[in-house]
Amino acid sequence: MTFDTILKILMTIGIPAILSCAIIIGRKFQCIDALEKQTEKIETKTDKLTESINYIKGKIETNWREELAPASSPMKLNERGEKILKKSGIKEIIDTRLSEFFKTVKNKNPRNAYWVQENAISTIYKLRKESKLLPKLEESAYEAGSDVDAVLFVGGIYLRDIILPKFEFKLEEIDKYDPKINNPLKT
Numbered sequence: 356m357t358f359d360t361i362l363k364i365l366m367t368i369g370i371p372a373i374l375s376c377a378i379i380i381g382r383k384f385q386c387i388d389a390l391e392k393q394t395e396k397i398e399t400k401t402d403k404l405t406e407s408i409n410y411i412k413g414k415i416e417t418n419w420r421e422e423l424a425p426a427s428s429p430m431k432l433n434e435r436g437e438k439i440l441k442k443s444g445i446k447e448i449i450d451t452r453l454s455e456f457f458k459t460v461k462n463k464n465p466r467n468a469y470w471v472q473e474n475a476i477s478t479i480y481k482l483r484k485e486s487k488l489l490p491k492l493e494e495s496a497y498e499a500g501s502d503v504d505a506v507l508f509v510g511g512i513y514l515r516d517i518i519l520p521k522f523e524f525k526l527e528e529i530d531k532y533d534p535k536i537n538n539p540l541k542t
Contacts, residue, residue, distance in 0.1 A: 423505055424512050429472070429529040436509050442499035444491070445510035449479070449517070457518050468524035469532035475518060476511030483507060 423436035432440060440446050449456060459478045465471040482488055483503060496506045519526060 423509055429526055430512060432509060432512055436512070439496075439499045439501050439506055439509045440513055442495070443501065443506040443509070444495040445479075445506050446513060448482070448488070449510055449514050453514075453517065456514055457521060460514075460518060461522075465522065467532040468519060468522075468526070468528035469530075471519050471522050471524055472512075472515045472529055475515040476508065479511040479514055480504075480507050482510075 423439065424430040424432050456475070456478050460471060460474045463470075463474045465474050482492065489503070492503050492506060496503045499506065516526070
């Protein structure tokens with residue numbers, strides 16, 4: 356076999372093989388492009404779904420909160436909220452760690468009564484992350500006929516009531532700064 360013969364065989368087999376590989380690779384790139392477009396669509400839909408879930412979550416949270424502290428001006432614990440406060444043990448936890456919780460809220464520099472309330476509630480919600488305390492919270496919530504989130508919310512309202520005067524704010528001032536009530540963009 357001569358070099359020319361080998362070259363002819365390679366050209367006869369090689370060129371179609373190279374073209375076939377190029378076509379296959381091109382199709383794979385087309386598939387990748389199509390997948391990228393589909394991924395973008397999925398991400399957009401996921402973002403919209405996340406917004407919807409957050410909206411619904413807010414509505415649900417408002418509903419169960421009103422079972423413990425009706426949306427009056429300002430929120431106050433009702434009979435069920437008071438029962439949870441007494442039976443759950445959250446009152447004792449807050450009373451024991453009051454200076455710590457006050458300092459946490461103070462460090463957030465609340466500029467008005469509304470922000471004292473919101474920071475007090477969020478401070479107490481962080482108790483959920485304390486692994487040593489969580490089992491006690493779960494057990495006490497069960498005994499109070501409630502769940503941990505409800506116990507923490509009640510505790511947040513209780514803390515607010517204790518520390519609000521220390522900031523020289525009054526309970527009645529909360530609504531003055533509540534964006535849900537005094538929203539200038541609201542029509």
